[in-house]
Amino acid sequence: MAFTKKIMPALAAVACLGVSPALAEGTVTVLSPGGTVFAGGKAALWGPAGEALGIAVKEETTDEGLPAVRLQVGAGNVTADIVFLADYEGELGGREGILEPLDYSVIDRSKFLPGTTSDYCVGVYGYATVMAWNTKTYSGEQPKTWQDFFDVEKFPGRRAMRSNAETQIEAALLGDGVPAAELYDVMATDEGLERALNKIRALKPHIAVWWSSGAQHGQFMKDGEIDMTTGWNGRFEFARKEGGAVDYTFNQGILATDCLAVPKGAPNKDLAMKMIAEMSNARSQAEMSKYTNYGPVIPEAFSIGVIDSEAAKVLPTNPEYSDGLIIQNIGWWLDNNDRVKAMYEDMMTE
Amino acid sequence: MSASATSAGTVPARGEGRLTGIFGPSLRPYLGLMPGLAIVFLCVALPCLWLLYLSSFDDAGRLSAVNYERLIDQVSYRRIFVTTFLVSAQTVICCVLLGVPLATFIASLGRRSAALFIGAILFPLWTSLLVRAYAWLVILQRNGLVNNWLMSAGVIDEPLPLAFNTFSTVLGMTHIMLPIFLLPVIGAMRDIDRSLIRAAASMGASRTYTYRKVFLPLALPGIVAGATLVFVMSLGFYVTPAILGGGNVQAISMRIARSLSTYSNFGAAAAIGVVLLLSTLALLAVSLLIRRLAQGRAGGGHA
Known part of the structure; x- marks a missing residue:
């Protein structure tokens, strides 16, 4: 099983090999997820960047970025130069020593939203964990904050939360009145964690479902199975577009990113750094957002006239939402993941 | 009861025949078994040993019992084991309650109509587990068929909590397991010598008495076999509890998947796999013992 899990993405990647004609500078291989990210990446990110620099781009796709890098580095046969990772994977890969430190003398870090770049991975788009509610159930006053999410007297109804502690601990503490600025200080203490778990314990009689995938919570909201849930902004936007009685708020949304990294021992490491620097600009990220419901992590992307105000409404990194947006502390999760998830599962099965 | 003595007497006799074959002076039958045994070793025993091997190292690759200590220290593991065994047991009970009368009925039919019914039972087996789980969701969820009917008929004012709990999980699992339970039971019931039933009737036993005292005991080995099969398969169920349990029913298989996908541990x-395997083997041993005892009692009755 171990091997299938690691080899399948690699095989899938090989199957999807696509090569653009090489001209001058050399070639870099980009390993990205498929679907909308691939379409947007080709049109807005590596496509234009490769043309501008005269670098040919070889494309491979996988939905398991980090396992693919582990496999390549472990086998001593690294073919990918640039890889798309979740920020959590970027941090983990850096600690495992399978990623090159990024060269921030080439890549301009200053234009990014704070907290969306790290030593090993530079943000490319962001998505948020937000709360969504059924607009028929709550036709009068709409919930606005995580405190409303946990307030079953003011907003009675069926709730759903994630069957995985990640982002739910943050939501619970915000729901218990912890200010965003102190969130990770409170989470650093055992009392803080217990406080978060107790908040969810108190809500448990109203939690009808513990969701485990984005498809699931999107469907629950569209079907009216659940009155209020935590989940990912793109799924709720989709449910709303499909005609579901759904609304959501970016207020106190918890932002995570996908990011670009360079595997340790990448064959064209220096070109990869140049490519990442070239792709990391406001226009590219703005164009990219047209393909996905993910938001640019370079704030300037919203002010160059590429994203109109209507389209900007559904993007979590819209500067208009920035006061309420919380950037997830990925390092904290990496340090505490196992312990917190075990505590969460104990609470869930009580 | 002299007639049942003959039948009970023939069972061990047949068994003895096999035994002499295996433990006889010639080893030749063994040679024929070798390719089969090799496949069993490669496909069953070796992976199990590999599992045991994998489970005895910690994250840093040192030999350690940390994976087993975690199973004891973290309460959720114990709860998940209890939940899985309870849900499996409930599925077995539902299968027995529904399956035994149905099997009795089918076994009493002529060949042609029995084949029709068995075909009807096997038919759902060809449908994907996933589709069947989602179909139940469509029926059971808050705006599902059942709740909508009951609400519009004025039977209830509030939707009943039918989905995402133990009830829906057991229902979905019973739906999938019933055919698997029925097949060995129907087989066992068809093999029952009809003259025994007639003998009981001729000696004045009522129909219920004959069913209880003659028919069911003779069908018992088949029922135990079917129940054991259902139980063991239920322990490893993933899709049905994951979809119909909605996170409120945590099965062992779901925890194993999570350990691999989110922790890559x-x-x-x-370690969970090893413990599950050992507890399943222990249960099988108990079931075997019960069967032996049941057979022993049936045989001892006429001595």
Whole structure:
């Protein structure tokens, strides 16, 4: 099983090999997820960047970025130069020593939203964990904050939360009145964690479902199975577009990113750094957002006239939402993941 | 009861015949078994040993019992084991309650109509587990068929909590397991010598008495076999509890999947697998013992 899990993405990647004609500078291989990210990446990110620099781009796709890098580095046969990772994977890969430190003398870090770049991975788009509610159930006053999410007297109804502690601990503490600025200080203490778990314990009689995938919570909201849930902004936007009685708020949304990294021992490491620097600009990220419901992590992307105000409404990194947006502390999760998830599962099965 | 003595007497006799074959002076039958045994070793025993091997190292690759200690220290593991065994037991009970009368009925039919019914039972087996789980969701969820009917008929004012709990999980699992339970039971019931039933009737036993005292005991080995099969398969169920349990029913298989996908901790997952395997073997041993005892009692009755 171990091997299938690691080899399948690699095989899938090989199957999807696509090569653009090489001209001058050399070639870099980009390993990205498929679907909308691939379409947007080709049109807005590596496509234009490769043309501008005269670098040919070889494309491979996988939905398991980090396992693919582990496999390549472990086998001593690294073919990918640039890889798309979740920020959590970027941090983990850096600690495992399978990623090159990024060269921030080439890549301009200053234009990014704070907290969306790290030593090993530079943000490319962001998505948020937000709360969504059924607009028929709550036709009068709409919930606005995580405190409303946990307030079953003011907003009675069926709730759903994630069957995985990640982002739910943050939501619970915000729901218990912890200010965003102190969130990770409170989470650093055992009392803080217990406080978060107790908040969810108190809500448990109203939690009808513990969701485990984005498809699931999107469907629950569209079907009216659940009155209020935590989940990912793109799924709720989709449910709303499909005609579901759904609304959501970016207020106190918890932002995570996908990011670009360079595997340790990448064959064209220096070109990869140049490519990442070239792709990391406001226009590219703005164009990219047209393909996905993910938001640019370079704030300037919203002010160059590429994203109109209507389209900007559904993007979590819209500067208009920035006061309420919380950037997830990925390092904290990496340090505490196992312990917190075990505590969460104990609470869930009580 | 002299007639049943003959039948009970023939069972061990047949068994003895096999035994002499295996333990006889010639080893030749063994040679024929070798390719089969090799496949069993490669496909069953070796992976199990590999699992055991994987589970005995910690994250840093040192030999350690940490994966097993975690199973004891973290309460959720114990709860998940209890939940899985309870849900499996409930599925077995539902299968027995529904399956035994149905099997009795089918076994009493002529060949042609029995074949028709068995075909009807087997038919759902060809449908994907996933589709069947989602179909139940469509029926059971808050705006599902059942709740909508009951609400519009004025039977209830509030939707009933039918989905995402133990009830829906057991229902979905019973739906999938019933055919698997029925097949060995129908087989066992068809093999029952009809003259025994007639003999009981001729000696004045009522129909219920004959069913209870003659028919059911003779069908018992088949029922135990079917129940054991259902139980063991239920322990490893993933899709049905994951969809119909909605996170409120945590099965062992779901925890194993999570250990692999979110923690990529093969040691932890392997340890759960080993414990599950051992507890399943223990249960099988108990079931075998019960069967032996049942057969022994049936045989001892006429001595």
